[in-house]
Every structure is written in structure tokens, then in C-alpha cells.
Amino acid sequence: MTSRKRKELDPAILTRMERLESTxxxxxxxxxxxxxxxxxxxxxQDRRAQIMKRxxxxxxxxxxxxxxxxxxxxTVDALMKIIPLSTEDRLAVNRVAGQFRFAISPYYASLIxxxxxDCPIRLQSVPSESELLPDGDLDPMDEAGSSPVPGVTRRYxxxxxxxxxxxxxxxxxxxxxxxxxxxxxxxxxxxxxxxxLAYIRQHQEIxxxxxxxxxxxxxxxxxxxxxxxxxxxxxxxxIIRIGSRTPVTLPQRITPDLVQILKKxxxxxxxxxxxxxxxxxPESKQACERLADAGIPLGNQMVLLNGVNNRPMVVRKLxxxxxxxxxxPYYIFxxxxxxxxxxxxxxxxxxxxxxxxxxxxxxxMAIPTYIVNGTGGLGKTPLLPNYLLYxxxxxxxxxxxxxxxxEIENKVRPNHRSAR
Ligand SMILES: *Cc1c(COP(=O)(O)O)cnc(C)c1O
Numbered sequence: 001m002t003s004r005k006r007k008e009l010d011p012a013i014l015t016r017m018e019r020l021e022s023t024x025x026x027x028x029x030x031x032x033x034x035x036x037x038x039x040x041x042x043x044x045q046d047r048r049a050q051i052m053k054r055x056x057x058x059x060x061x062x063x064x065x066x067x068x069x070x071x072x073x074x075t076v077d078a079l080m081k082i083i084p085l086s087t088e089d090r091l092a093v094n095r096v097a098g099q100f101r102f103a104i105s106p107y108y109a110s111l112i113x114x115x116x117x118d119c120p121i122r123l124q125s126v127p128s129e130s131e132l133l134p135d136g137d138l139d140p141m142d143e144a145g146s147s148p149v150p151g152v153t154r155r156y157x158x159x160x161x162x163x164x165x166x167x168x169x170x171x172x173x174x175x176x177x178x179x180x181x182x183x184x185x186x187x188x189x190x191x192x193x194x195x196x197l198a199y200i201r202q203h204q205e206i207x208x209x210x211x212x213x214x215x216x217x218x219x220x221x222x223x224x225x226x227x228x229x230x231x232x233x234x235x236x237x238x239i240i241r242i243g244s245r246t247p248v249t250l251p252q253r254i255t256p257d258l259v260q261i262l263k264k265x266x267x268x269x270x271x272x273x274x275x276x277x278x279x280x281x282p283e284s285k286q287a288c289e290r291l292a293d294a295g296i297p298l299g300n301q302m303v304l305l306n307g308v309n310n311r312p313m314v315v316r317k318l319x320x321x322x323x324x325x326x327x328x329p330y331y332i333f334x335x336x337x338x339x340x341x342x343x344x345x346x347x348x349x350x351x352x353x354x355x356x357x358x359x360x361x362x363x364x365m366a367i368p369t370y371i372v373n374g375t376g377g378l379g380k381t382p383l384l385p386n387y388l389l390y391x392x393x394x395x396x397x398x399x400x401x402x403x404x405x406x407e408i409e410n411k412v413r414p415n416h417r418s419a420r
Pocket of ligand 1: 153154155156159160161210380
């Protein structure tokens with residue numbers, strides 16, 4: 001277009017473009033204040049050096065997930081050396097740990113900002129006094145009641161989950177399965193896996209199997225290889241999914257060897273669990289990219305958490321950062337009313353406001369589905385701001401993302417036969 005022509009641009013188009021630009025100014029301003037782990041690399045590197053010194057660890061140790069797992073912080077004394085804890089904090093951590101244990105990988109601990117009491121990494125990983133409050137249920141989803149054989153939860157016709165371990169790189173303070181985390185790490189017994197596989201073999205309608213836990217990638221390479229191999233031999237299992245927070249809390253787990261194993265069993269999907277832009281680091285990015293490079297599609301299942309991510313701009317930024325690492329935002333879960341997690345609960349209106357702030361303002365690629373889990377095991381239920389204002393025999397009326405109203409006809413012509 002010549003400059004002469006540009007000058008003649010229809011004023012209505014100009015006004016429209018200006019209006020569009022005005023709807024993103026708030027995000028452009030907020031975005032730079034929301035820090036990722038990339039923005040804070042210098043501080044993180046300093047803290048990492050301190051932690052490594054304390055453990056007399058080499059870089060090779062740090063990069064080895066076995067080392068990370070073995071050196072998870074699991075006691076108040078260990079924790080105190082890494083982050084400041086008041087006397088009250090210390091008592092609280094001890095009291096809570098007796099009921100719901102904690103364990104934080106040195107890597108994830110290095111992301112905690114000691115200067116910020118509301119650090120989203122700290123909130124997710126360090127026990128708080130509030131976990132002793134009596135609100136909520138230990139098993140609000142009645143997983144125990146949806147289990148046809150040990151280790152399996154089946155709530156839907158064509159897919160199910162196998163819980164393969166109770167171990168994680170870090171025990172989230174809002175965990176929905178905290179009742180299963182127990183006192184010690186253990187993978188499920190081989191007999192349980194054998195039973196689960198037999199159940200799937202007997203049920204032709206199961207076309208999608210999810211391995212979860214705990215964290216499914218806590219199994220050793222050999223154990224995973226064996227289990228995936230057996231699953232792949234079941235013809236009606238079309239896709240396999242792995243649920244793992246290791247790209248976030250223990251990215252060292254995503255080794256080239258592991259990726260080679262997973263690659264053999266495609267179509268295989270990995271769903272991970274980033275909750276905060278602060279979790280986006282060079283290490284987590286490399287972990288996601290290794291999986292994506294191997295042709296493994298990645299999804300993200302965020303949990304909406306008070307103090308961590310219950311702000312529209314934080315979620316938008318997180319989702320943009322995820323897409324840059326080839327992770328597709330898949331779900332936002334409304335936090336379940338699990339015992340001892342009430343400090344994380346938010347109102348449904350906050351989730352709806354977040355959904356409203358995404359549609360139209362950013363690409364559909366960055367928009368996950370907001371899900372409320374039906375209590376008692378009634379399943380995932382989507383929740384959406386209301387865009388349909390009226391639906392009748394003749395027409396339907398909508399509002400668009402900006403609040404403009406439009407209508408479409410809602411009838412078929414009588415001279416067309418219904419194709420059903
Ligand atoms: C979440 C879940 C699934 C998977 O649901 P999708 O919507 O397919 O991702 C399957 N089984 C159980 C028991 C679940 O809780």
C-alpha cells in the first residue's frame with residue numbers, strides 16, 4: 001500500500017483498529033511486571049549456587065534427577081537453610097508435616113524467592129498452618145468409589161486412569177490426592193499393574209489410558225518401558241497419556257533416554273501442570289522442548305489457586321509462555337474442596353472472569369477449558385461465561401467478546417431433509 005492510499009484509509013477502520021488496540025493496553029502494561037523464571041535467572045542462579053554448596057553438589061549432580069529426588073527437602077532443618085522460616089513457620093511446618101508430608105526438589109526450592117512471603121513457588125510447596133483447618137474432604141471426588149480394580153479410576157465410558165505411584169518431585173500443598181501421598185514413596189505393586197492391564201484388555205471400549213499418580217514419570221525408565229510396551233500391545237488402546245509435573249518441579253527427569261522410550265509408543269501425549277509464570281525457566285523449557293521435538297504433544301492442566309494464579313493477566317501471560325514452549329493450555333481446574341487446602345480456594349466468579357478475559361483478547365490457542373469437578377465423582381463439567389443471550393425457534397441472540405450484540409437465524413429451510 002502506498003502512503004497516499006494509507007492516508008485515505010476509511011476512518012471507520014481506523015477507529016476500529018484504535019478500539020482494538022485500546023483493549024490490550026492493560027495487558028501490555030501488566031505483562032512486564034509478571035516475572036517468569038527467565039526474568040529472575042540471576043537471582044535463581046545465586047540461590048542454586050548456595051544450595052549446591054550446602055549439599056557439596058557438582059553441576060552433574062544437580063542435572064541428575066536421581067540426585068534431585070534423593071536430596072528433596074523433607075525436614076524443617078533442611079528447609080530453614082534454604083528459605084527464611086519464622087519460629088511460627090517452623091512449628092507450623094512440623095505440625096503439618098506429621099499429617100501431610102512435604103518434599104521439595106532442590107531445583108524447585110531454588111525458584112522460591114526468600115524475600116517474598118507470597119512467592120507462588122513457596123505457596124505451592126511449603127506447608128502452612130492453614131492445612132490443619134478442618135474444611136473440605138479427603139476424597140471429595142470419591143475416587144475410591146470409581147475404582148473397578150485396584151489402581152484404576154474409571155469415570156467415563158472410553159477412558160480411564162491408572163495410578164502407578166504415589167511419588168512426586170514435589171508434593172503440592174493443594175494436592176487432590178493428598179490422602180494417598182502417605183508417609184513414604186512407593187510405586188504400585190506389579191500385581192496391581194497386571195490387574196489394571198487385564199481390566200483394560202477385557203474392556204474393548206477403553207481407547208484412551210492415562211498414567212498418573214503421584215507423578216507417572218517417577219517410575220524408572222525400565223518400569224515405564226515395560227508398562228508402555230504392555231499397553232501398546234492392547235489393540236483397542238488408541239492413545240496413551242502421561243500426567244506428570246516433572247517438567248515443572250523436576251525437569252531433570254526429562255532425559256534424552258526417557259524421551260527415546262516414550263517416542264516408541266506413539267501416539268502418546270504428556271499433560272503437565274504449570275500454575276505460574278515463575279515456573280517457566282530455561283530447564284522447564286528444555287524439558288518441554290525435548291518432548292515436543294520427539295513428536296509428543298504437550299498439554300497443560302492448571303489449577304486455579306488463590307494467591308498463585310487467580311488473576312486474569314497472570315493466566316494470560318502463563319498461557320502465552322506455555323505456547324512458546326509448545327505446550328497447549330488444556331484445562332483450568334477449579335480447585336477441589338480437599339481437606340487442608342482451603343487457603344487456595346477461590347470463587348467461581350474469579351474463574352469465569354479469567355475465561356472472559358481470554359476469549360477474543362487472545363488467540364483460541366491460549367484458551368483452555370475451565371472445569372469444575374462434580375463432587376462425589378460426577379466428572380469434569382465445563383464452565384463458560386454466557387455468550388448466548390437468547391435461543392428460540394426462529395433466532396438466537398449473542399453477545400461477542402467485546403459485549404456487542406448480534407443475532408443469527410435459528411431454523412432450517414423446509415425443503416431440506418434432515419441428514420440424520
Ligand atoms: C480427568 C480424568 C480423565 C481424563 O479426562 P479428559 O477430559 O479426557 O482429559 C479420565 N478419567 C478420569 C477418572 C479422570 O478424572
